[in-house]
Ligand SMILES: [Mg+2]
């Protein structure tokens with residue numbers, strides 16, 4: 001049986017490798033993208049089950065990435081990562097179908113549990 | 124034989140307890156002050172061998188504290204702690220008799236070794 | 247006496263404050279105090295959340311006045327907390343800011359300069375009710391100065407002093423912001 | 431198109447960047463990666479030292495332009511390093527800033543917007559000699575645009591382009607600032 005797929009989108013290298021390590025250890029098949037174009041390519045080629053999406057990315061911003069990604073496949077789950085207090089952006093993202101949001105700096109344990117609850121790893 | 128005395132002057136509580144712990148563990152008799160008035164009182168009452176002096180303190184600034192402290196007793200050694208790049212202030216402090224300076228954020232090991240070299244603990 | 251701030255100066259002060267926080271993390275890492283490091287991180291996050299909330303009230307004059315306060319040459323230090331859901335205070339920005347500036351100038355002049363004077367401003371946002379609570383600890387040398395200010399400044403269309411208590415080592419002042427919904 | 435920055439916005443962006451750094455520390459603490467935390471702290475200190483040095487060149491326009499650069503809506507990210515002893519560049523502030531602004535605008539427009547475009551500006555301060563070295567990595571779509579700029583902008587009393595190489599995925603431009611001592 002194929003493993004569950006997780007795509008991590010963040011322009012910060014340190015955050016990507018951190019999240020990558022956490023979720024690889026959990027047993028997810030992980031992908032990383034540092035910008036919108038890369039993210040959409042991976043979505044089309046690998047159809048992840050869940051995307052962890054940083055909303056502040058130079059070039060194509062998070063809202064735009066979210067829109068295109070949901071246009072491609074509405075069923076992909078998206079958790080967004082924002083700075084604290086970006087209420088407008090969070091609302092906008094939820095209207096576009098994002099499931100939940102984490103304010104940076106978030107807790108690794110919390111995001112791990114949320115991902116596992118949303119996309120359980122079959123035994 | 125009496126222990127060597129060290130006065131820590133910093134408006135930040137966290138820094139004071141950190142340095143206090145480090146130097147107490149080394150065997151110094153430590154005193155703490157969060158502002159200039161407290162610092163000068165302790166200097167007059169306890170005549171420390173060395174003062175670790177933060178230069179950015181609300182109320183009486185570091186230069187003023189240094190001046191008064193050296194007026195009281197020229198032989199008290201002073202190490203100053205500054206933000207990085209405050210070259211003018213460092214020069215001014217050295218002209219007033221400060222021995223050396225540490226740019227925050229400094230290395231605990233470095234400041235510990237410098238203090239021990241300046242004010243050796245008699246065995 | 248208001249200082250004009252340019253970007254380089256704001257960033258210099260901000261960098262200074264952040265490096266002080268990094269110093270605490272670095273120092274405690276060196277001592278192997280990992281629990282303390284985690285506590286420091288949580289304190290930093292809490293403080294940042296308060297500043298983010300303050301910045302979201304659509305009252306840029308108030309926010310910048312309060313956030314730059316500690317970087318001016320002051321005899322008291324200010325701590326901010328913002329409690330409750332964010333509201334739009336844009337209509338009241340100028341008036342609140344000038345009241346706060348005035349009041350804090352009086353306090354600044356009335357306290358003993360070399361004491362540890364600390365003021366916590368708690369901005370409490372309830373549905374349709376906004377309160378500013380000033381909680382001071384330190385040494386007040388000139389109580390009467392502050393009392394005069396509070397007694398003579400009661401009349402304003404937007405600001406109502408609800409309550410105050412001024413002692414030599416303590417002071418608490420509660421101010422209500424009369425937003426449109428409350429004036430009705 | 432220049433954005434006007436107020437204190438609240440500067441502090442918001444700065445807070446955002448710092449919280450990203452705190453996120454890295456917090457995350458690695460949670461994983462018990464203490465060595466990595468110490469590395470991150472050293473990286474933060476290094477970056478702050480570069481900004482402090484930049485801020486000490488007495489060229490406030492240049493410093494604020496460069497430090498705010500990444501917060502504008504850009505297609506390339508900028509990293510600064512300042513090497514050598516601090517000098518007083520106040521006499522050249524306006525001219526250097528406007529040259530840099532111009533040049534970086536050209537680069538910003540010539541690169542592929544969605545690529546990872548990164549520019550390192552190394553300010554090298556030697557005795558009586560100041561050089562700005564721009565080292566780009568990413569994707570340049572319109573090489574000719576940049577070349578035109580570099581070829582036509584050679585004449586200035588203060589700025590001399592010493593050397594340049596422009597490729598589609600790389601670019602290096604070395605500029606000398608003719609300070610008084612060098613003009614002699
Ligand atoms: Mg980001």
Ligand SMILES: [Mg+2]
Nearest residue numbers: 134177179180
């Ligand atoms: Mg200090």
